[in-house]
Amino acid sequence: MSNEFIVKGITKAKLPSDYGSTGFKMFKGSILNSVEVAYETWGKLSVNNDNVILLFTGLSPSSHAASSDKNNEKGWWEFMIGPNKPIDTKKYYVVCVNSLGSCFGSTSPASVNKETGDVYGLNFPELSIEDIAKAGHSVLQTLGIDYAHTVMGPSMGGMTALAYALLYPNSLSNLVVISAAARALPFTISIRSLQRELIRSDPLWNEGIYDKETAPLNGMKLARKLGLMSYRAANEWRERFNRARLPKSENKKMFDIEFEVENYLNHNSKKFVSMFDPNCYLYLSRAMDLFDVAEHGGTVNAGLAKIHTKKNLIIGVESDILFPIDQQEELAEGFKKAKKNFKFEKLKSIQGHDSFLVDEKNFSKVIYNFFND
């Protein structure tokens, strides 16, 4: 049995037949057979196929970006996608793909390798952000779509959108990159490297061989806590928790949690661990460290110069410590040097890297403006 998680309402695209005989050729050269990619759609495809928005996600969400007839649960970008919302599904046909390598329906380390009958685990080949972009491109092909009006994504999804524009420069009109970067900084790499080490230090990880009942949940919890710290911002937490204490407990043991912020981290990390596969986390996390626009041209600027979208929007948040604002400035500078048409929105949101998920007001406005200028 696979270690995948079930998401209601997804469709699984089997990759186009031109890959059929040789399998899916990955960016670093490995071949992956029988690849499926999960996706969801909202809105209707126009007669001219000219209203497609392809959306890539951050590391942890599924393709369920918004509620739909097939799945009425709220999605991870519920405020952004829907009729009359900033990404207006009355006008656009939105396709959100579950990243290749993620555990929500796409082929991943949590899937069963049909050739062996076992879960891939560490037998899954090294994953690149480019592979996620390629898998998204293949989904559009299975839908008979050659051209996207806009390719976009936040965080890892922003890196994937950049990879898409580099790999398929003639297949998209516009690009929106949110809280992402041309490549990871050493500080960001160190956070992710430690997260992976926390998972791998859990004896239950067992070199990637476990099933859902024996998964390394403590390692995942610790990694998620570190994730939450890097996704948020010190000043937001100061406003939200300050030094608020938990009620005194009679049975309190030495080093039990005492502060509200510790309780928040406990609660949120526990919620997450049973919702994501540890091996998938490792692969996707490493893919973000390795991605580098400079591999597509020698330097970051040379890579960016190869992108020839009509309109580009780069959004960054000043309180982001994981993808600091300098990195979105670097993207903007690159587009400027290459004389591209771009807009750089530097937002004052206080919620750090996660602002795109929670600062509805600021993010709705800049995304709305992009599609209505």
Place this chain on the structure above:
Amino acid sequence: MSNEFIVKGITKAKLPSDYGSTGFKMFKGSILNSVEVAYETWGKLSVNNDNVILLFTGLSPSSHAASSDKNNEKGWWEFMIGPNKPIDTKKYYVVCVNSLGSCFGSTSPASVNKETGDVYGLNFPELSIEDIAKAGHSVLQTLGIDYAHTVMGPSMGGMTALAYALLYPNSLSNLVVISAAARALPFTISIRSLQRELIRSDPLWNEGIYDKETAPLNGMKLARKLGLMSYRAANEWRERFNRARLPKSENKKMFDIEFEVENYLNHNSKKFVSMFDPNCYLYLSRAMDLFDVAEHGGTVNAGLAKIHTKKNLIIGVESDILFPIDQQEELAEGFKKAKKNFKFEKLKSIQGHDSFLVDEKNFSKVIYNFFND
């Protein structure tokens, strides 16, 4: 056998006899018996006893702040302390104490409880920053010193210096608080809380019962890595490591380290784990979360108003993410509101919280100026 570490050249002060019959009364009410505090000194005490600088340390160093006749190894603040150095031992008699609760000669969770013959471990009572200040005060008493020219410290040592000025307002003339705060922010608490959880998640921690041969070294290594991230700054690492890779290895396994920054973290954390006791780390770390100047007056400002030193110097670093510059500004504001004589030095050092250890140029200058104005 204790879990303490041996430091050459220290002296151990047995606490003054006025505590003798009842033991050392801790800030939160517990009694600790047979308390010893390790310290080192540099320079000569003046005839009038008016040239004493009492130095408290950050969480991890010993009292060996600088080399001396008794121990010629370099100390943690070698560039700062010595003849003709910013803290000039030709003029001043410098006393650096190993914090109560630390494993370098002072009574701590790593010490043997003389009543039971066992290492304290978690039977050590809850530790407060105020206890460390009180232990430092007792050291001066054993030396026959009633009054310090200056009490100072960086990081946890800065908090301890504040606690000292609050507990013994008539026992010091001047105060120097470096990269510290009136109280910890929730973001800082969350980093330290996770560090403690990493140690406690190591099966070898065993609820604090281990000896040096069976200590939870992996948990310590993980905690130290997170520490290093919080002590340094993203931009420094960008300049220092950027995305430099390690040489390709034939035997590389999936998720082995690939970047120089990962190698740096491995190297530095491995070096540390065999040099500090895990239980001591837990106690000192928690003490920093709990310290709050507001407990000495109702609010931070009311607490600071009770300090009546003649001169106060507050130093902060703009790139510090553990004790962000706002927190030193808060201290400065408090002194300003209370109409105290203070100077606030906001340094542009790029090395984050650890700048006081490495930015010799900027730190030497402001400390020199303080003692020579």
